[in-house]
Amino acid sequence: MRGPDVSRAGAGGARPGRDATTGEHAGRRRRGRGERAMVPEAEFSSYYGRPILNRPRWKPLDIAGYLYLGGLAGASSLLAAGAHVTDRPALARTAKLGAAGAISLSLAALVHDLGRPARFVNMLRVFKPTSPMNIGSWLLAAYAPLTVVAAATDAAGRYRLTGAAATASAAVLGPAVATYTAVLLSDTAVPSWHEGYREMPFVFAGSAATAAAGLALACTPPGRSGPARRMAVLGAALELGAFRVMKRRMGQAAEPFAEGRPQTLVRASEILTAGGAALAGYAGGRGRAPAAVAGTALLAGSAALRFGVFHAGVVSAEDPRYTVVPQRERLDARSRSGDPGPEGPRS
Amino acid sequence: MTDGTWGGADRTVADGGLLSGPEPDVARAAGYPDAPQRVGFFTDTSVCIGCKACEVACKEWNAIPEDGLELTGMSYDNTQGLGGSTWRHVAFIEQRKPLGGQEPGTGQDTVDVFAAARDLGVTPSAPGPGATSPGPGCGEAPAGAPSGEISPVAPDGRSELRWLMSSDVCKHCTHAACLDVCPTGSLFRTEFGTVVVQEDICNGCGYCVPACPYGVIDQRPDDGRAWKCTLCYDRLGVGMEPACAKACPTRSIQFGPLDELRERAAARVAQLHAAGVTDARLYGEDPQDGVGGDGAFFLLLDQPEVYGLPPDPVVTTRDLPAMWRHAATAAASLAALAVVSFARRSR
Numbered sequence: 001m002r003g004p005d006v007s008r009a010g011a012g013g014a015r016p017g018r019d020a021t022t023g024e025h026a027g028r029r030r031r032g033r034g035e036r037a038m039v040p041e042a043e044f045s046s047y048y049g050r051p052i053l054n055r056p057r058w059k060p061l062d063i064a065g066y067l068y069l070g071g072l073a074g075a076s077s078l079l080a081a082g083a084h085v086t087d088r089p090a091l092a093r094t095a096k097l098g099a100a101g102a103i104s105l106s107l108a109a110l111v112h113d114l115g116r117p118a119r120f121v122n123m124l125r126v127f128k129p130t131s132p133m134n135i136g137s138w139l140l141a142a143y144a145p146l147t148v149v150a151a152a153t154d155a156a157g158r159y160r161l162t163g164a165a166a167t168a169s170a171a172v173l174g175p176a177v178a179t180y181t182a183v184l185l186s187d188t189a190v191p192s193w194h195e196g197y198r199e200m201p202f203v204f205a206g207s208a209a210t211a212a213a214g215l216a217l218a219c220t221p222p223g224r225s226g227p228a229r230r231m232a233v234l235g236a237a238l239e240l241g242a243f244r245v246m247k248r249r250m251g252q253a254a255e256p257f258a259e260g261r262p263q264t265l266v267r268a269s270e271i272l273t274a275g276g277a278a279l280a281g282y283a284g285g286r287g288r289a290p291a292a293v294a295g296t297a298l299l300a301g302s303a304a305l306r307f308g309v310f311h312a313g314v315v316s317a318e319d320p321r322y323t324v325v326p327q328r329e330r331l332d333a334r335s336r337s338g339d340p341g342p343e344g345p346r347s
Numbered sequence: 348m349t350d351g352t353w354g355g356a357d358r359t360v361a362d363g364g365l366l367s368g369p370e371p372d373v374a375r376a377a378g379y380p381d382a383p384q385r386v387g388f389f390t391d392t393s394v395c396i397g398c399k400a401c402e403v404a405c406k407e408w409n410a411i412p413e414d415g416l417e418l419t420g421m422s423y424d425n426t427q428g429l430g431g432s433t434w435r436h437v438a439f440i441e442q443r444k445p446l447g448g449q450e451p452g453t454g455q456d457t458v459d460v461f462a463a464a465r466d467l468g469v470t471p472s473a474p475g476p477g478a479t480s481p482g483p484g485c486g487e488a489p490a491g492a493p494s495g496e497i498s499p500v501a502p503d504g505r506s507e508l509r510w511l512m513s514s515d516v517c518k519h520c521t522h523a524a525c526l527d528v529c530p531t532g533s534l535f536r537t538e539f540g541t542v543v544v545q546e547d548i549c550n551g552c553g554y555c556v557p558a559c560p561y562g563v564i565d566q567r568p569d570d571g572r573a574w575k576c577t578l579c580y581d582r583l584g585v586g587m588e589p590a591c592a593k594a595c596p597t598r599s600i601q602f603g604p605l606d607e608l609r610e611r612a613a614a615r616v617a618q619l620h621a622a623g624v625t626d627a628r629l630y631g632e633d634p635q636d637g638v639g640g641d642g643a644f645f646l647l648l649d650q651p652e653v654y655g656l657p658p659d660p661v662v663t664t665r666d667l668p669a670m671w672r673h674a675a676t677a678a679a680s681l682a683a684l685a686v687v688s689f690a691r692r693s694r
Contacts, residue, residue, distance in 0.1 A: 046652055047652070052561070052656070059669075082689040085689075104451045115550065115566055123530050124533055128529075129662055132528070178678070179675075182674055188557040190496065197669065197670045197673065200676040201673045230687070231684065300514040328652065
C-alpha cells in the first residue's frame with residue numbers, strides 16, 4: 001500500500017501544513033514584525049489549524065455601521081434633550097435630526113444584514129431578555145419613532161408639547177440604545193468580544209458621546225455648541241480610558257487589537273478621537289473651520305473604533321489559538337488545583 | 348417555547364440554573380410538564396472507522412444541499428467542518444503515536460491475536476507479496492509500521508501510526524447559547540431536550556453563529572437562514588432513531604436516553620482503560636461543565652482540541668446578567684456625562 005507516500009503534492013508524504021502532528025505542538029505562529037507579545041506565546045493543538053468557532057457571518061459594513069449609528073443616535077438624543085431644556089434651538093435641531101437620521105440608517109443596516117430581510121418583524125414575535133438582539137429590536141421599535149417625532153415636530157415648529165415629550169422619551173431610551181450593542185457583541189463565544197464584556201459598554205458609551213458631539217460640532221454654529229464640546233472631551237476620556245482598561249483585562253483576547261486591520265482601525269480611532277476632542281476643547285468655539293475639522297475627526301474616530309472592535313472579533317474567531325489556549329490553561333489550572341472540574345478526574 | 352426566557356420556571360436567574368450550571372430536567376425547565384426522557388448521542392470514536400455513512404445518511408434524510416466538493420489533503424477529511432449544510436462531520440487525524448500501550452493479550456484474556464495471525468500462515472517478518480493470501484481485512488503493513496518482529500512500541504515511540512476518526516455533530520447543549528441568543532424564538536427546545544431551528548421562523552440574523560462555542564450552527568449563503576442538526580426531530584417523533592445512528596455500522600454513534608448513554612460511556616471508558624488505552628476520555632458528558640453537559644457527547648482518544656473541539660467551552664449567556672448590569676451602568680454614565688456637559692451655562 002503506497003497511499004501514505006503519495007499525495008497531490010507529490011511523492012514522499014511531505015505535506016507541509018497538512019500534517020496533523022497532534023499531541024505535539026501543531027499551533028500556528030502568526031506574528032508580524034515588530035509586535036510585542038502581551039502574553040507569552042502559548043503552544044497548542046488544533047485540527048489542521050482550522051478555527052473552532054464559525055466566524056460571524058455579519059457583513060462588517062452593516063453590523064459595525066449599525067453599532068456606530070446606534071451610538072450616534074443614542075447620544076444625540078441626550079444632546080437634543082439637553083439643548084431643548086436649556087433652550088439652544090440650533091444645537092437641538094442638529095441633534096434631533098441627527099438622531100432620527102442615524103437610527104433610521106442603523107435600522108436599514110440591520111434589516112439589510114438579515115438573511116431574510118422580509119422576516120424582520122419576527123424579531124418582535126417574542127420578548128426575550130436572553131437575546132440582546134431581541135431586546136435591541138424592541139428598544140429600536142420604541143426609540144426610532146420617538147426620534148422621528150422629535151425631529152419632525154422640531155422641523156415643522158408645531159405640536160411643541162408632543163415634540164418635547166418625544167424628545168424627553170428618546171433621551172431616556174438613548175443611552176440604552178448606545179450601550180446595548182456592547183452586550184450584543186459580548187454575548188457570543190467570540191473571544192475578543194466576550195472577554196471585554198465588562199468594559200465594552202463604557203467604551204461604546206464614550207464612543208457614542210464623541211460621535212454625537214462630533215456631529216453637533218460639525219453642523220452647529222460654533223458659538224452655540226458649548227455642551228457638545230464638553231461632551232466630546234468627556235466622551236473621549238471615557239472611550240480611551242475604558243478601552244485601555246478593557247484591553248488590559250482581556251489577556252490573550254486583546255492580541256487581535258494589536259495586529260493587522262483591527263490595529264490600524266483602533267489606532268486611527270485613538271488618534272482621531274484624541275485629536276478631535278483636543279481640537280474641540282481648545283478651538284471648537286472659535287470658528288467654523290476648527291469645529292468642522294474636530295467634528296469630522298470625532299465622527300470618523302467613533303466609526304473606526306466600532307469597525308476595529310468588529311474586525312478584532314472576527315480575527316479572534318478565525319484563529320483557534322484564541323479559543324483553545326485560554327480554555328486549555330483553565331483546564332490545566334483546575335487539574336493542578338485538584339478541583340474535579342470537567343475532564344479533571346478522567347484525563 | 349419558554350426556554351431562554353427568564354420566567355416560566357420555579358427558579359430565578361440568580362440561581363444560575365437557567366443560564367448555566369447543572370440542569371437535570373431540561374425539557375421540563377423549557378415548559379414541557381410531561382416530557383419524555385432526554386435523548387442524545389454517545390459517539391464512541393474508538394470504534395469509528397471513518398466510513399462517513401453518518402454524513403451520507405444525514406444528508407439524504409434531511410435533504411441537505413451539496414456544499415462544495417473539494418480535496419483538502421487533510422487525511423480523508425474533505426468535509427472540513429460542521430456548517431449550515433454539514434450536520435455530521437467525520438474528522439481524520441493521523442498521528443505518529445501508538446494506540447495506547449498495546450500488547451498481545453492485553454484486555455483479551457482468551458484470544459491472542461498475534462498467535463491467531465501466525466496460525467493463518469502470515470509470517471510477520473516476511474510478508475512478501477503473494478506469499479500467502481491474507482485473511483479478510485488484512486492488507487500489507489503500512490509503510491510506517493514496524494517490520495520484522497511485531498513490537499508493541501518502538502523505543503522512540505515514532506514507529507507506529509494511529510489514525511483517529513471522530514464523527515462530530517451538534518452537541519444539543521443543556522445551556523444552548525444559540526437558543527438563548529436567538530431573537531425570533533426560531534431556535535427552541537424540543538420535548539426530547541434537543542435544540543432545533545424552526546426554518547419558517549428564522550430570519551437569518553446570524554446571531555446564533557458566533558454564539559455557538561463549538562462552531563456548529565451556520566448560515567447557508569444562498570438561503571440566508573441558519574441550519575444545524577435537528578437530532579432528526581421528525582424521526583424521534585415517530586419513535587425512530589436518527590439517521591446517522593441508524594446508518595453507523597460499528598455502533599460508534601449510539602442513540603438513546605441520555606442517562607443510559609452516560610452509564611454505557613462510563614463502562615466503555617473503564618473497559619478501554621483496563622485494556623491499556625489510557626488516552627480514552629469522555630468529552631461533554633459532565634453536567635457540571637460550562638454548558639451544563641452536552642446532549643451529544645463523545646469518547647475521545649486525545650485532547651478535544653486535537654479533534655477541533657473546544658477544550659472547556661462555556662455558554663456565553665452565563666455572563667449575560669453581568670453584561671446587562673455593566674451596560675446599565677454604562678448607560679447611566681452616558682446620561683450623567685450628558686448632564687455634566689450641560690451643567691455649566693455657556694454659549
